[in-house]
Amino acid sequence: MRPNTPNLQLQIIPRDQHNVSRKEISPNALRVLYRLREGGFAAYLVGGAVRDLLIGGHPKDFDVATDATPEQVKGLFRNCRLIGRRFRLAHVVYGREIIEVATFRANSDDGSGDRELHEGGRVLRDNVYGSIEEDAVRRDFTANALYYAIEDFSVRDYLGGFEDVRNRLMRLIGDPETRYREDPVRMLRAVRLAAKLDFEIEPATAAPIPHLAPLLSEAAPARLFEECLKLFLSGHAVASFLGLERHGLLSALLPETAAALKSNRSGALRRMVLEGLKGTDARVANDEPVSPAFLFALLLWPAYCRALMELQAHGVHEAEAQRRAADRVTVHQLNMIALPRRFSLPMQEIWLLQSRFSQRQRKRVFRLLAHPRFRAAFDFLVLRMSASDEHADDVAFWREVQDKPGDELAAQLDAHVAHEDAAQAPRKRRRRRRGPPANGE
Known part of the structure; x- marks a missing residue:
């Protein structure tokens, strides 16, 4: 588990206590969720879409998290392609809409996975798969670690993200300095999401940003x-x-x-x-x-x-x-x-x-x-x-x-x-007529 990560405590928010509705979810995302469930896999709508729906927004992108590996996802969908090296993902394509499907990722690597770290702590590649609990801890902000379950229409929260969304707070999961060093672009994401959602950046999350800002040069x-x-x-x-x-x-x-x-x-x-x-x-x-x-x-x-x-x-x-x-x-x-x-x-x-x-x-x-x-x-x-x-x-x-x-x-x-031209032309000097001599000559 990451340093200073809050203790995982699952909170299940039932349908009558939240406002996420299937009517607001892309039919193609629902199709992916149901197909994964029918294939015997766990599958959840996750991240920004759940967060935005909770605050009454209308998300454009719908991401799915599952315990199926990218190859297993591809086996279920003919319209699927695998992408990415840093993070291996499955894209299920429906015309112009893409449903991104990510496998639950783990925090630690026992050597069987595919993870590479920069000596400064930056994650270069992270394809070590794990459980939903490990996946929640691995995400960046608590507001993005919320999972919508299609089987009972509940929202599952392991890290207090539901309350943070209600309080309009962007809070990093784990030790902020460690998380920023893993990926300096998270500092920009914190600012961008706070601006987009009209959230405040939680003080401990904001504190390291000014002195870590030069790390952006490594991105x-x-x-x-x-x-x-x-x-x-x-x-x-x-x-x-x-x-x-x-x-x-x-x-x-x-x-x-x-x-x-x-x-x-x-x-x-x-x-x-x-x-x-x-x-x-x-x-x-x-x-x-x-x-x-x-x-x-x-x-x-x-x-x-x-x-x-x-x-x-x-x-x-x-x-x-x-x-x-x-x-x-x-x-x-x-x-x-x-x-x-x-x-x-x-x-x-x-x-x-x-x-x-x-x-x-x-x-x-x-x-x-x-x-x-x-x-x-x-x-x-x-x-x-x-x-x-x-x-x-x-x-x-x-x-x-x-x-x-x-x-x-x-x-x-x-x-x-x-x-x-007329205004700038030099005026002709008018010849002054000389009067008669003073002596009358």
Whole structure:
């Protein structure tokens, strides 16, 4: 058993004392549960789906835990595939829906299983199977260690998770520091789930996070990218960002952004980031598309601004400084988060197009309007007004010209240039007429 793990004490919550209903459970998940039971195996709906149903949510994913091995699960379902090396899992596929089936895992390895640990305590592979009690202890948070039994419709709780859900608490199972060292991404999960569910992180669970935050550098960059998408593109981006700040994780996940925000005394950049994340949450709530490229353009904008100012202070020409700042910030962030090029290149284009919104020359206006990244870059310009109103004229101009017919816009731009030229042309000095000499000659 893990250090400081609470004593296991099974509490069975009968159907009349909880609100989990089969009507809210995916029919395909029910099909998997019943098939496993008919095959002679134990099977439970487990984890986030049970937790979310208890608080009145509508889960999208349904996971099943069983004492059947992955190979035995595959033997029951023709529509099953086995995946994973770190954690061997069975995926039962029904069209676009996947029911994930995991075998109960044990805490200790007697040598017969498949477990590999990093010297720092991080779990590299964990395929040692055990009982439901061992499986409960192995899970990360008490709120995720709840099992819904299809045979009597009860919820089974071994670690006090039912009460924690009622009290809206995220509590780690076992010694928090040990659990974070096993998997540093658990720190991000704690923040993300607390933000998603409007839970508080239990004090003992929160306490080690600030000084263990640097361990995130040991996590796979690709995994951190996926975790960022969950943090910021699932409808609770603002709460996630505030949670990362509060628990000292922002400087580990987005180090250059955190440094730039700290040095920005006016707080304008932070206001912009929060306003942008608020807009992202609104788009998710309205089922509108959200772009990882735009998200990272927003999250890394403070770092870009800081790098740009430093380069220009060293005498680098503006256009060159912009390109070098964009490359520098992207490369440095890639050390932590594996941002794919299909997102990093559009992100840089959004940044580099910002300086072109002050241009009014006819060719340049039409060229910018035709740019494939124009709309995203313009939306970003609008967002920058939350940091400073100096962009108001540019926003008004580009908002107006987007919907104008080409001929009308061309005439407007030509008239504007003519007016500018006339205003800037030097006035001819009028020759002063000399009056008659004072002596009348």
